[in-house]
Amino acid sequence: MQKKLTRSLIAIAAVAALAVSVAPAQAAGVKGIKTGLKIAIMPKALNIGYFDAWNKGAQTACKEIAAKCTYLGPTEATGPAQVQFINKIVQQKYDVLVISAADQNAIIPALNKAKAAGITIVTSDADVAATGAKSRVTAVLPAASERIGTAEVDWAAEAAGKKGSVAILSAAATAANQNAWIAAMGPYLTKTYPNMTWVGGTVDKSVFYGDDDATKSTAQFNAILAQYPNVAAIIAPTTVGVKAAAAEKQAKKSAVKVTGLGLPSEMAPYIEDGTVEKVGLWNPIDLGYVAVYAAGYAKAGSFKGTVGSSFTAGKTTYKVTAGGITYLGDPFTFTKENIATFKKIY
Amino acid sequence: MKIKYTWDKGVVLLLIVATITGSFITPYFATSSNLSFVIQDVGEIMIIALPMTYLIIAGEIDLSVASIVGLTSASIGFAYVRGVPFGLSLLIGLLVGTLCGLMNGILVTKFGLQSLAVTIGTLALFRGLCYVLLGNEPVDFLSAPITHIGYDNIPHTFLPYSTILLVILGATAWIILHYTRFGRWIFSLGINPGAAVFSGIPVRRMKLLLFTLTGLMSGVAGVVYSFRFASASPSGASGYELAVIASVLFGGVAIAGGVGTMWGVLAAVMVLGVIRSVLQLSNVSSNALLIVSGSLLLISVVLPRAIEVTRSRRKTATS
Numbered sequence: 001m002q003k004k005l006t007r008s009l010i011a012i013a014a015v016a017a018l019a020v021s022v023a024p025a026q027a028a029g030v031k032g033i034k035t036g037l038k039i040a041i042m043p044k045a046l047n048i049g050y051f052d053a054w055n056k057g058a059q060t061a062c063k064e065i066a067a068k069c070t071y072l073g074p075t076e077a078t079g080p081a082q083v084q085f086i087n088k089i090v091q092q093k094y095d096v097l098v099i100s101a102a103d104q105n106a107i108i109p110a111l112n113k114a115k116a117a118g119i120t121i122v123t124s125d126a127d128v129a130a131t132g133a134k135s136r137v138t139a140v141l142p143a144a145s146e147r148i149g150t151a152e153v154d155w156a157a158e159a160a161g162k163k164g165s166v167a168i169l170s171a172a173a174t175a176a177n178q179n180a181w182i183a184a185m186g187p188y189l190t191k192t193y194p195n196m197t198w199v200g201g202t203v204d205k206s207v208f209y210g211d212d213d214a215t216k217s218t219a220q221f222n223a224i225l226a227q228y229p230n231v232a233a234i235i236a237p238t239t240v241g242v243k244a245a246a247a248e249k250q251a252k253k254s255a256v257k258v259t260g261l262g263l264p265s266e267m268a269p270y271i272e273d274g275t276v277e278k279v280g281l282w283n284p285i286d287l288g289y290v291a292v293y294a295a296g297y298a299k300a301g302s303f304k305g306t307v308g309s310s311f312t313a314g315k316t317t318y319k320v321t322a323g324g325i326t327y328l329g330d331p332f333t334f335t336k337e338n339i340a341t342f343k344k345i346y
Numbered sequence: 347m348k349i350k351y352t353w354d355k356g357v358v359l360l361l362i363v364a365t366i367t368g369s370f371i372t373p374y375f376a377t378s379s380n381l382s383f384v385i386q387d388v389g390e391i392m393i394i395a396l397p398m399t400y401l402i403i404a405g406e407i408d409l410s411v412a413s414i415v416g417l418t419s420a421s422i423g424f425a426y427v428r429g430v431p432f433g434l435s436l437l438i439g440l441l442v443g444t445l446c447g448l449m450n451g452i453l454v455t456k457f458g459l460q461s462l463a464v465t466i467g468t469l470a471l472f473r474g475l476c477y478v479l480l481g482n483e484p485v486d487f488l489s490a491p492i493t494h495i496g497y498d499n500i501p502h503t504f505l506p507y508s509t510i511l512l513v514i515l516g517a518t519a520w521i522i523l524h525y526t527r528f529g530r531w532i533f534s535l536g537i538n539p540g541a542a543v544f545s546g547i548p549v550r551r552m553k554l555l556l557f558t559l560t561g562l563m564s565g566v567a568g569v570v571y572s573f574r575f576a577s578a579s580p581s582g583a584s585g586y587e588l589a590v591i592a593s594v595l596f597g598g599v600a601i602a603g604g605v606g607t608m609w610g611v612l613a614a615v616m617v618l619g620v621i622r623s624v625l626q627l628s629n630v631s632s633n634a635l636l637i638v639s640g641s642l643l644l645i646s647v648v649l650p651r652a653i654e655v656t657r658s659r660r661k662t663a664t665s
Contacts, residue, residue, distance in 0.1 A: 070629075073632065075636055088626045091377065091383070092627065105488075106576070106577045109488075131486055131488045173580065
């Protein structure tokens with residue numbers, strides 16, 4: 001009995017000591033941003049490597065501004081599924097929501113409600129439609145849509161020797177990001193590369209939809225090869241699609257060139273063995289990081305997201321452009337030369 | 347009769363237990379604003395569960411309901427962006443939903459096909475039509491008149507506008523099923539279709555009507571859905587059929603037909619909504635949420651069967 005009591009006393013003391021040692025050291029925070037903000041980081045869907053990286057950047061910023069950040073969201077990337085979580089954070093009285101919109105329309109009513117409940121909203125990675133722009137302070141986006149589309153055409157042309165026909169393996173038919181990029185690819189290819197064409201004649205007829213599902217994307221990759229055996233290059237402007245295409249190309253030892261938007265960690269094996277020459281992506285870590293800072297300043301009231309206004313995240317100053325959008329910059333490319341470094345990061 | 351009685355009573359009890367437990371688990375659950383969210387969240391599912399209860403009791407099933415919701419919403423969007431007035435667009439949507447149900451009904455009754463097979467087919471067909479109608483252009487109704495009633499509460503209350511619709515439709519469906527000749531016929535269809543024919547029930551016409559009704563109600567759900575998200579997208583409401591069928595079965599309706607009560611189903615829909623809300627608000631990851639909803643569906647199919655088996659065994663043992 002005596003022994004037991006001593007033991008439990010020791011245990012209590014140990015726990016108490018531990019509690020003291022892990023008590024948060026008074027976090028410094030960042031000047032101009034209130035500390036202790038309750039922030040929700042909501043991806044289009046959980047279990048996606050790209051968004052895990054996005055969250056990593058957000059969490060870094062959260063540590064710097066001494067905020068409490070929670071990564072939460074649905075398992076399927078649809079607007080209605082996200083709305084349940086937006087409602088949840090309204091219930092739980094969060095201060096800030098950083099969200100990548102899975103549906104540019106369907107979440108607008110819920111965002112408006114969240115705003116009315118006093119939550120400061122910043123979209124990051126994917127924005128809502130212009131009709132819902134008033135619900136968020138700013139949208140932190142990678143690069144102007146047009147430049148993302150045209151850069152991918154450049155990579156495809158480079159890989160295919162500036163000749164031959166090109167097909168696109170996209171995500172869902174409703175994915176706003178992909179559709180905007182594809183719209184920019186169409187005229188750019190015909191204008192810039194006279195010896196290149198779209199497999200279906202026009203860009204709209206050359207798009208195959210893999211729905212961001214690995215199995216479906218693989219099937220669509222094979223469908224492209226079956227329908228257009230002479231296709232020179234396939235552009236997959238989605239991380240799921242480009243990975244599926246690269247894997248299937250490697251398995252089938254197909255000659256078609258594959259490029260698009262890919263995560264370095266996922267694409268490393270294919271770039272290292274030469275299956276794929278080059279893929280690109282902006283840095284999702286930066287997207288998450290910058291969005292948290294924008295939201296922090298907005299909550300404090302010093303940043304209102306008006307066109308021409310600016311804020312500083314880390315060492316860089318970002319300026320808000322038309323439509324309340326904050327762009328990071330040009331897409332970043334990964335090749336044999338730099339993949340070893342970046343595959344470790346995201 | 348005895349088993350059915352205890353099962354749906356159990357569901358109501360579970361609803362009460364889940365609500366009380368939920369209030370203790372998380373302080374965010376038992377608030378008026380959350381009640382509004384839960385009601386909105388289960389609205390469409392409840393509306394479709396009403397005719398689905400009829401169908402399953404009558405020994406049939408409709409798996410295409412979520413696609414009909416999507417196609418209704420897509421039709422409204424398709425018409426609206428082409429300049430059709432919003433009110434007329436809504437009517438077009440309802441008409442499309444009804445026609446979808448009618449088509450299911452004709453395929454089942456006139457061609458004598460299995461409703462399971464037919465509606466798996468139309469599930470894909472109607473969804474495909476959504477993509478044909480909208481392509482990759484989702485439509486938003488934010489600027490359309492009165493869509494705010496899809497997401498706002500009734501002024502000075504904490505109840506969403508959809509509550510009114512749910513109460514009217516739920517009460518009507520309940521009365522029809524349990525207090526009219528039509529309702530009794532529905533049970534007869536499921537208990538013994540052969541006997542139903544001989545007792546003078548117009549079996550085919552009844553079934554055609556039930557499928558058409560399911561189409562119409564899925565259309566109504568499509569309107570509610572379009573209002574709630576102030577938009578139409580071709581993938582709208584996908585996967586809802588599982589939630590609807592899970593609720594109906596969980597509410598004590600036998601998958602083989604002939605058995606069920608409306609209040610059991612209504613309680614089951616609320617149970618699903620409450621459990622989902624409590625889990626979400628207590629920060630259970632959505633990965634775990636999937637497991638919970640899957641398990642509930644399995645339980646609702648396996649448990650009544652297990653009870654039945656053990657009871658009949660006990661009966662044979664005692665007799």
